[in-house]
Amino acid sequence: MxxxxxxxxxxxxxxxxxxxxxxxxxxxxxxxxxxxxxxxxxxxxxxxxxxxxxxxxxxxxxxxxxxxxxxxxxxxxxxxxxxxxxxxxxxxxxxxxxxxxxxxxxxxxxxISMELDIEHRYHLHALLYKLSVPSLSEQRKAAKELQQITLRTPSFIKLPGNPEVLHLLLSPLSSAGTAPIDSELHEDLLRIVMFLSENEDNNKVFAAENGKALSLVIYSLKSGTMQTRLTAARVISSLSLKFKSNRDIIGGNPLAIKFLVELLKVAESFIPAKALINLCIFHDRNKKRVIDEGVMQFMLSKITDCTLASNGMLLLVTILSTDCKGIAELGRHGISPILDVLRNQRISELHKECCLGMLSSICFSHRNIRQQLADEENTYRTFSNLSESATSKERVREYAMAIVTATASSTFYSC
Structure with missing residues (x-):
């Protein structure tokens, strides 16, 4: 009573x-x-x-x-x-x-803006409360409705200055303990977070003000269905795209990059590679963290698949090659898969441009790489053919000619 x-x-x-x-x-x-x-x-x-x-x-x-x-x-x-x-x-x-x-x-x-009017505020708080009650059916209904609303209006929930909002939103994940969470509810909650992150104000403060919520997203990279794990990767990708502060915080979590690399190896999807690419853009420390996970050899082995996922890995390899550790890994494992897709014209002009740009920039930095490029040119005239092709983009021809010139040079600069 x-x-x-x-x-x-x-x-x-x-x-x-x-x-x-x-x-x-x-x-x-x-x-x-x-x-x-x-x-x-x-x-x-x-x-x-x-x-x-x-x-x-x-x-x-x-x-x-x-x-x-x-x-x-x-x-x-x-x-x-x-x-x-x-x-x-x-x-x-x-x-x-x-x-x-x-x-x-x-x-x-x-x-005063009435964007969040009376009915709106009541509605939001009622839905957040329903997510916290021990009724799976109520939680599912609330999550579905919030997902639909935030898809249309990512600013429906404003995160700046309201750290408790995400705590309530993700309460079913944090209160699950060792029991497995309902997969449908798990997916819907992560989709809500993904839609919220598309609002710039929410994106900017998400990692800094919502550490526990970020940890739940990162753990979701490892647990749940494959679709749920990929949705968590989408959230990380969205958070990492615009703000370096988010890349700092996410990359600094010892599990984030580890779980993304594990997901990259088992998911036939471009999404994990995209998340890692966004984390590594203009961020040397995160590049080293990805390389330290030993992912370079795996990605090189997949490049010849020429799928959307392998194309994502190819782009990630080009970004990691801007780091000395990445160049060393390429030299150690060899660039034969990259040469194979170039020789056989099995990738788009955009991917050719990325590959050739990478190879032209690193050919002076590692003797093994330059020797492989020279052997490729002498045996197949791969780069001469690309530089002379009327169907190739101008930058593709320029990069290919630069490699032809470089392989004939004796100049060498160590990374």
């Missing part, structure tokens, strides 16, 4: 706080905290929350008229009012705050 009374009180408090206009961070945080408390008490939530009469939180009532704010504006003292009411007040009373009677420095009214 005591728990029921406590739960009722918490629900009332939640109704007071959870439907706030954007900007009132402290009260939003309080609403999220209440949600977490409600989870512990395992209370049910109404499937629909109406906004009529006494159910409207006081934060949405104009302090002057006592009615629902329809056109919100803010005074210099950061208090929100309905525009008609405050305009009338200021015209009659002049520059005095209606509540504190404080003299205002100016009477300018700042419009």
């Amino acid at each position: 005591a728990n029921e009374e406590g739960g009722s009180g918490l629900k009332e408090k939640l109704q007071e706080h959870e439907g706030l206009v954007e900007g009132e961070d402290s009260i939003v945080d309080e609403a999220i905290r209440i949600l977490a408390t409600l989870k512990d008490q395992e209370l049910s939530v109404s499937p629909s929350l109406n906004l009529q009469g006494d159910n409207v939180p006081p934060q949405f009532l104009c302090p002057i008229s006592g009615e629902l704010i329809k056109d919100p504006v803010m005074l210099s003292i950061s208090q929100t009012y309905d525009r008609p009411s405050i305009q009338k007040w200021l015209s009659e009373i002049k520059r005095v705050c209606p509540e504190s009677r404080q003299v205002l420095s100016h009477a300018a009214l700042v419009p």
Whole structure:
């Protein structure tokens, strides 16, 4: 009985706080905290929350008229009012705050965006709460709905300054313990995170402000179905694309690159290679981390498959070859697979350009590589043929001619 009374009180408090206009961070945080408390008490939530009469939180009532704010504006003292009411007040009373009677420095009214309106905020918090209740059917329904919403509007959930949001969103993953999580729910939750990461503001703060959530995504690279693991790789790829700070944090996790490399070896997909490519762009430390996982030999063995996945590996090899350790690995394992696909014209012009650009840049750095290039040219005239081909792109011809010239030179620069 005591728990029921406590739960009722918490629900009332939640109704007071959870439907706030954007900007009132402290009260939003309080609403999220209440949600977490409600989870512990395992209370049910109404499937629909109406906004009529006494159910409207006081934060949405104009302090002057006592009615629902329809056109919100803010005074210099950061208090929100309905525009008609405050305009009338200021015209009659002049520059005095209606509540504190404080003299205002100016009477300018700042419009407040209602993108996250009352119904929106209630809706979000209700869905987040449903994800935290111990009912798989409720969790599935909430995850499906959130997935559909965030697919259309990635900014529906704003992560900056709200670290508890992802905690609640991924609570089914963190509370699963040793028991396997439902694969459908797991996939849907990761898709929500993927859609959220497509919003630049969310992407920028995800890794820095949501360490536990990032760890759950990284662990998902290893656990679950193949589709779930690939979706986790998509999240890592999205987070790594724009911001170096994300690449720093993700690459610094000792399991992220390890799990991505393991996934690369078993998944017939371009996605793990793309995630690793994004992690390595302009990031020498991450390049070394990938090379240290011993992936170079495996990728070279797959390049001749000429699938979408192997083409991704080929691009990753070209990026890793900009590091001295990568060049050493190429010299140790040999570049025969790369020469094979070039000789037999089994890759696109874009991939030819990448391969030839890589080979022309490293041929002076490793004796074994240059010798293999010279042998290829002397035996098959591979690079001469490419440089003379009327169907080749201009840059392909330029790189091929550079290799022909380099193999005839005695110049050598050690990496």
